[in-house]
Amino acid sequence: MTMPPETxxxxxxxxxxxIRAQAxxxxxxxxxxxxxxxxxVGQGEVFGFLGANGAGKTTAIRMLTGLLAPSSGAATVAxxxxxxxAARVRxxxxxxxxxxxxxxDLTVHENIRLYGxxxxxxxxxxxxxxxxxxxxxxxxxxxxxxxxxxxxxWKQKLAFSVALLHSPSIVFLDEPTGGVDPVTRRQFWELIxxxxxxxxTVFVTTHYLDEAEYCDRVSIMVDGxxxxxxxxxxxxAEFAADDLDEVFVRLARGATKS
Amino acid sequence: MSPRxxxxxxxxxxxxxxxxxxxxxxxxxxxxxxxxLAQLLLxxxxxxxxxxxxxxxxxxxxxxxxxxxxxxxxxxxDRFILLPSIPNAAAAERLFRSQQTDVVVVLGPRTDxxxxxxxxxxxxxxxxxxxxxxxxxxxxxxxxxxxxxxxxRSDVSGRVxxxxxxxxxxxxxLRSVNLFxxxxxxxxxxxxxxxxxxxxxxREKERGTMELLLVSPLRPWQIIVGKVIPYLGLALVxxxxxxxxxxxxxxxxxxxxxxLLMGASVLFALxxxxxxxxxxxxxxxxxxxxxxxxxxxxLPSTMLSGLIFPIASxxxxxxxxxxxxxxxxxVEIIRGVMLQGTGVDVVWRDLLILSVMLVVLLVAAIxxxxxxxx
Numbered sequence: 255m256t257m258p259p260e261t262x263x264x265x266x267x268x269x270x271x272x273i274r275a276q277a278x279x280x281x282x283x284x285x286x287x288x289x290x291x292x293x294x295v296g297q298g299e300v301f302g303f304l305g306a307n308g309a310g311k312t313t314a315i316r317m318l319t320g321l322l323a324p325s326s327g328a329a330t331v332a333x334x335x336x337x338x339x340a341a342r343v344r345x346x347x348x349x350x351x352x353x354x355x356x357x358x359d360l361t362v363h364e365n366i367r368l369y370g371x372x373x374x375x376x377x378x379x380x381x382x383x384x385x386x387x388x389x390x391x392x393x394x395x396x397x398x399x400x401x402x403x404x405x406x407x408w409k410q411k412l413a414f415s416v417a418l419l420h421s422p423s424i425v426f427l428d429e430p431t432g433g434v435d436p437v438t439r440r441q442f443w444e445l446i447x448x449x450x451x452x453x454x455t456v457f458v459t460t461h462y463l464d465e466a467e468y469c470d471r472v473s474i475m476v477d478g479x480x481x482x483x484x485x486x487x488x489x490x491a492e493f494a495a496d497d498l499d500e501v502f503v504r505l506a507r508g509a510t511k512s
Numbered sequence: 513m514s515p516r517x518x519x520x521x522x523x524x525x526x527x528x529x530x531x532x533x534x535x536x537x538x539x540x541x542x543x544x545x546x547x548x549l550a551q552l553l554l555x556x557x558x559x560x561x562x563x564x565x566x567x568x569x570x571x572x573x574x575x576x577x578x579x580x581x582x583x584x585x586x587x588x589x590d591r592f593i594l595l596p597s598i599p600n601a602a603a604a605e606r607l608f609r610s611q612q613t614d615v616v617v618v619l620g621p622r623t624d625x626x627x628x629x630x631x632x633x634x635x636x637x638x639x640x641x642x643x644x645x646x647x648x649x650x651x652x653x654x655x656x657x658x659x660x661x662x663x664x665r666s667d668v669s670g671r672v673x674x675x676x677x678x679x680x681x682x683x684x685x686l687r688s689v690n691l692f693x694x695x696x697x698x699x700x701x702x703x704x705x706x707x708x709x710x711x712x713x714x715r716e717k718e719r720g721t722m723e724l725l726l727v728s729p730l731r732p733w734q735i736i737v738g739k740v741i742p743y744l745g746l747a748l749v750x751x752x753x754x755x756x757x758x759x760x761x762x763x764x765x766x767x768x769x770x771x772l773l774m775g776a777s778v779l780f781a782l783x784x785x786x787x788x789x790x791x792x793x794x795x796x797x798x799x800x801x802x803x804x805x806x807x808x809x810x811l812p813s814t815m816l817s818g819l820i821f822p823i824a825s826x827x828x829x830x831x832x833x834x835x836x837x838x839x840x841x842x843v844e845i846i847r848g849v850m851l852q853g854t855g856v857d858v859v860w861r862d863l864l865i866l867s868v869m870l871v872v873l874l875v876a877a878i879x880x881x882x883x884x885x886x
Contacts, residue, residue: 319727341729349727353720359536360529371525372728 270297272424272455273318277327280313287313289478290327295471297423300446300456302466304498305475306506311459312352312428314475318457319349319426332423345373348417348425348454352432356413358402362393365401366416373420380419387415407438414445418454425449427458431465443468463499472498474505481505522730526738533712534742544708548700548750549757555696556762563649567612569595571604572619578665579619585661586617591653601636608640615639615654690765693758694846695819698839699810700754701777702784705747706809707802709739709788714801717792732881736874740785747781748774758850767853773846776859779866780842784809786873787838793880813839841865 273295280288288310295301305311316322318331320340329336332346356365366387370380388394391411401409410430417425427446431439443465450456450470458469466472467486474482474489482489482505486498493501535541568586572579579597586592595613598604604616620634637654641647716722725735751774758764766773787809795801814820816830817839823831834840841862848854856863 321723321726341731344727344729347727349724351720351723353723355720355724357529357533357721358719360532364529364532368525368529369724369728371528372522372725372730374522374729 271295271330271333272297272299273301273329273331273457275314275318275327275329278314278317278324278329279326280310280317280322281325286478288317291475291478291480292327293473293480293483295424295455295457297455298450298453299470300450300458300468302469302472303457303459303475304461304463304466304472304502305459309475309506310478311475315426315428315457315459319347320344345420346423348420348422350413350417350425350427350430352429352459356401356409356416359400361398361400362388362404362412363397365412366419369416369419375420383419387419391415407434407441410434410438411442411445414442418449422454424455424457427456429459429461431460431462439465463497463502466498466502474502476505476508481508519731519734523734523738526725526730526734527741530712530738530742534746544704544746545749548704549753551700552693552696552754552757553761556693556757563646563653564591566592566614566650566653567595568592568615568617568654569598569604569607569613570617570619571598571600573599576619581665582617582619582658582661585657585664589653589657592657601638604638608638615650617654617658690851691847692819693762693764694850695817695843697751697754697758697777697846698780698817698819698842699813700750701747701781701842702809702813702839704750705743705781705784706788706791707805708743708746709785710791710795710801710805711798712743713739713789713792714795714798717796718798732878735881736786736789736877739789740782743785743788744778744781747785748778751777751781764850766850768849768855772856772859773849776842776845776849776863776866779863779870780838780845783838783866783870783873786870786877789877790873790880793877812837816840817843819843838866838869 271294273293275294276292277290278288278292279286279290291310291314303311303315313322317324318329318336320336320343324337331343334342334346336343357368360368363384366384367380370383375383384397388397391408393408393412396404396408401412404412414425414427414430417427431442434442439462446456446458446468458465460466469486471483471485472489473480482492482501484492489498489501490496493504495501495504534544570579570583570586572582583594583597587594592615595607598607598616601616601618604613604618607613607616616638618636618638620636635658637651637658639647639651639654713722716725730738755773759766788805791804791808792801795804816823816826816834816837818834819839823834823840826834845854845859845862848859
């Protein structure tokens with residue numbers, strides 16, 4: 255049962271929806287980590303999901319990826335309800351967490367085979383996608399190296415590519431560039447753009463506000479709410495700021511929880 | 513690709529990875545393969561309650577003919593090493609203090625044939641009870657020899673003595689190895705299975721790879737089965753090697769069916785594996801999982817399974833507690849099958865209990881994993 259893609263009425267972003275969150279909330283005891291957030295992300299968009307530590311970004315991402323059940327509200331990801339169609343959502347998303355999460359004791363090749371297998375790709379599909387992936391990353395000679403032996407930047411690029419191996423319609427990146435040098439960050443964003451150009455929606459959290467400038471649209475979470483949402487240019491105009499850094503600091507300063 | 517086939521190929525990919533982890537960590541793998549055998553060889557020799565080479569001295573007056581025949585009786589027993597006779601009980605004290613003897617038999621003045629039946633014979637067996645268990649065992653052995661000696665003497669004297677005989681069935685030589693080897697198999701299986709699955713799952717949690725698995729289309733049962741099967745294979749290799757050592761090194765008799773034994777071992781291994789998975793699901797770090805696996809499985813398996821301490825002699829509440837220790841039922845099965853040749857007609861109850869435990873643990877483990885990372 256494939257639901258027809260929902261169409262958005264809001265003007266300035268692509269019309270097919272990848273993610274739609276409606277009053278999505280998560281409560282831990284007396285603490286409301288995510289407080290009724292609503293937003294749409296269009297297919298093929300690079301959506302920056304910003305916020306200070308503890309603002310609720312990770313909780314939100316975990317709900318959207320099916321790792322955490324929402325307390326109330328609803329969301330659809332890739333056209334499927336995250337509560338009732340979680341299995342279909344999982345087949346259609348890729349995920350890269352802030353913790354590096356490939357297997358260090360397996361080789362590059364073995365990690366690729368594992369994720370290909372888990373996502374139900376055939377051996378031929380895995381073989382051809384692995385070849386593409388390795389040549390795109392210029393890793394061909396490293397296929398038989400253990401992942402643990404790779405430099406961090408390589409690992410992150412590999413983890414991103416592995417998250418895209420099954421051609422998900424949306425990829426969630428939770429602080430993908432933490433601890434990575436500026437050159438590698440640059441290369442990483444080139445990979446993100448390439449994925450977006452191929453039609454993949456990229457939902458990314460980051461603490462680097464220069465990176466946020468690369469996003470099509472940006473949301474800023476403060477205390478579980480979305481305090482600002484728009485293109486980097488419109489946000490700067492709205493807050494009469496020179497850069498997103500200033501927007502962010504101005505919003506975050508009003509926060510009570512961080 | 514049919515959904516069913518897809519489920520299996522997904523599972524296969526996951527299991528292949530699990531097997532790689534296992535083999536990749538060469539040190540752990542070698543330890544896991546060799547440790548059980550080493551443990552059996554070590555403990556099989558060390559853990560036994562039968563006592564040999566018991567040093568014994570007989571205190572009696574030199575002229576007593578009863579002392580001569582008693583000496584001969586002890587000399588004929590291969591458990592005892594007969595020390596030179598000592599004159600009296602006071603000398604025994606010196607021997608004990610200098611740790612030159614384990615047992616002293618003091619023969620009273622009126623134990624020769626003429627007075628048997630007239631005055632109660634007086635014979636005192638003294639043992640060093642600083643190690644109570646060993647001391648009791650040694651006293652029992654000495655009593656047995658004395659009984660034989662008395663029986664012999666009453667024959668000579670023409671009087672009828674009550675002939676008390678105990679027959680130890682199924683383990684006639686009272687070899688404790690026969691009792692411990694089956695128990696060790698239970699312990700070794702527990703160690704390899706619960707601890708290793710608990711560790712490997714909690715490692716995924718700690719490193720964050722678990723998140724990736726949970727975000728993927730892998731279903732909780734696939735993650736659990738994929739974790740369990742490789743370790744089940746390893747446990748089976750261990751069972752076979754330990755059983756072979758038991759049979760050919762310790763000469764433990766195999767009265768029953770090998771197939772029943774293997775079947776029961778697989779069942780028990782699965783129960784322990786499921787327990788390991790549940791432990792990992794309930795704990796949040798490798799350290800906590802290790803402690804829980806050691807405290808929650810290994811200790812009860814040792815202490816409450818009847819392996820070392822007889823369940824019948826435990827206080828009643830504790831006897832109830834033993835019923836939830838899987839090893840208790842497995843030890844019962846394995847001892848019955850190996851030593852008594854018990855068949856399914858008798859052990860079906862134990863097998864059923866273990867099966868119920870397996871289902872309960874698996875359902876709980878899958879449930880806990882289904883909660884995802886809530």
